[in-house]
Amino acid sequence: KAGVTQTPRYLIKTRGQQVTLSCSPISGHRSVSWYQQTPGQGLQFLFEYFSETQRNKGNFPGRFSGRQFSNSRSEMNVSTLELGDSALYLCASSLEPSSIEQFFGPGTRLTVL
Amino acid sequence: AQSVTQLGSHVSVSEGALVLLRCNYSSSVPPYLFWYVQYPNQGLQLLLKYTSAATLVKGINGFEAEFKKSETSFHLTKPSAHMSDAAEYFCAVSEGNAGNMLTFGGGTRLMVKP
Numbered sequence: 001k002a003g004v005t006q007t008p009r010y011l012i013k014t015r016g017q018q019v020t021l022s023c024s025p026i027s028g029h030r031s032v033s034w035y036q037q038t039p040g041q042g043l044q045f046l047f048e049y050f051s052e053t054q055r056n057k058g059n060f061p062g063r064f065s066g067r068q069f070s071n072s073r074s075e076m077n078v079s080t081l082e083l084g085d086s087a088l089y090l091c092a093s094s095l096e097p098s099s100i101e102q103f104f105g106p107g108t109r110l111t112v113l
Numbered sequence: 114a115q116s117v118t119q120l121g122s123h124v125s126v127s128e129g130a131l132v133l134l135r136c137n138y139s140s141s142v143p144p145y146l147f148w149y150v151q152y153p154n155q156g157l158q159l160l161l162k163y164t165s166a167a168t169l170v171k172g173i174n175g176f177e178a179e180f181k182k183s184e185t186s187f188h189l190t191k192p193s194a195h196m197s198d199a200a201e202y203f204c205a206v207s208e209g210n211a212g213n214m215l216t217f218g219g220g221t222r223l224m225v226k227p
Contacts, residue, residue, distance in 0.1 A: 004156075033213050043203060043217035056214045090156055094213055100145055100164055102213055104156035 001027060004093050004105035012111045018079040021108045025072050025093030031055075032074040033102060034066060037088040046089075049074055050097050078110075086112045115140045115206050119218035127226045132176075132191040134221045136204030139185060146187040147205040147215070148178055157203065163187060174198070199225045 005024045013019050025032050034046040045058040049068035066076040072093075078085055088109050092102035120135040138144060145164050149157040161172025168180040178189045187204060204218040 031213055033215075035215075035217075042219050043205075043215075045214050045216070048213050058214075092157075092213070097213055099213070100207070101159060101162060102215070104149075104158070106154075106156045 004091055004103055006089075006091050006105040006108050008108060009106065010109045010111075012113065013081050014113050015081055015083060017081050018077060019081060019110060020075055020077045021089055021091075021110070023074045023076075023091030023093075023105060025074070025091075026103055029093035029095055029103075030072050031094045031097050031099065031102075032068055032072065033092045033094075034074070034076050035090040035092065036060075037090060037107070038084075038086070043090075046076065048097065055097060081112045083112050086110060115144065115208055115216045117204050117206050117216055117218035119202075119204050119221050121221055122219060123222045123224065125224040125226060126194045128196055129193050132189070132194045132198065132223065134189040134202050134204075134223065136178075136187045136189065136218055137185055138187060138204070138206045140206055140208055142208050144206045144208060146178075146180060147207070148172065148176070148187075148189050149203045149205060151201045151203065151220075153200075160189070160202075194223075194225050196225050196227065199223055 007022045031050045033048040048056040052068045063079045068074045088107045090107045091105045094102045118137045147162045148160040161170045163180045171177045205215040
C-alpha cells in the first residue's frame with residue numbers, strides 16, 4: 001500500500017505570493033492533518049480535515065487555509081507569503097480522527113525569498 | 114492545554130551504549146503519547162505509542178518507553194545504540210477528544226559515536 005504522498009517536495013516562492021500544497025492520504029484513510037515544522041517553532045499543528053470538514057485548527061493566521069476533497073485528498077494554501085512561512089510542511093493521514101495512529105508524508109519544503 | 118517538554122535538545126552516546134531520551138507532558142485528560150523519529154529530509158515515523166493499555170510500550174527498532182503517570186513522563190530507551198539510530202526524536206501528546214491533533218516536544222537530536 002502506498003504511503004502518504006505530498007507534492008511538490010520542494011518549492012521556492014517570493015514574499016507576497018501564494019502557494020498551494022497537496023497531500024494524498026493512504027488509500028482508505030479519511031482523516032488528514034497538516035503540520036508546520038520550523039527550526040524556531042518546531043512542529044506545530046495547522047489543521048485537521050475529515051469528510052471534507054475542518055475538525056480542528058491550530059493557532060495560525062487566516063492566511064493559512066485548507067480543504068479536503070471527496071476522495072480525501074487535501075490541499076493547504078498560504079496567501080501573502082512571509083519570510084517566516086519558510087518551513088517543512090508535513091501531512092499526516094489516518095483512517096479517521098479516533099484512529100490515534102497517524103502516518104506522515106515526506107513533507108514539502110517551502111522556501112520564501 | 115497540553116504540552117510536551119523534551120529535556121536535552123542534543124544527546125550524544127557511544128555505539129552500544131544505552132539510549133535515554135526524556136519526555137515530560139502535561140495534559141488535563143488521560144493522554145495518548147507517542148514517540149516519532151525523523152531522519153534528514155524525511156517525514157516522521159512512528160516508533161511507539163501509549164494508549165492507556167500497558168505502561169511499558171515496545172516499539173520498532175528495539176526502542177521502548179514507560180508511561181509514568183506520577184511523574185508525567187514517557188521516556189524513550191534503547192539498551193544498545195546503533196549508528197543507524199542517529200536522527201531526531203520527537204515526543205508528542207494528543208488528547209482523545211481532540212482527534213488527531215498532536216502537540217510535539219521540541220525534539221532531541223541523537224548522535225551516535227563509533
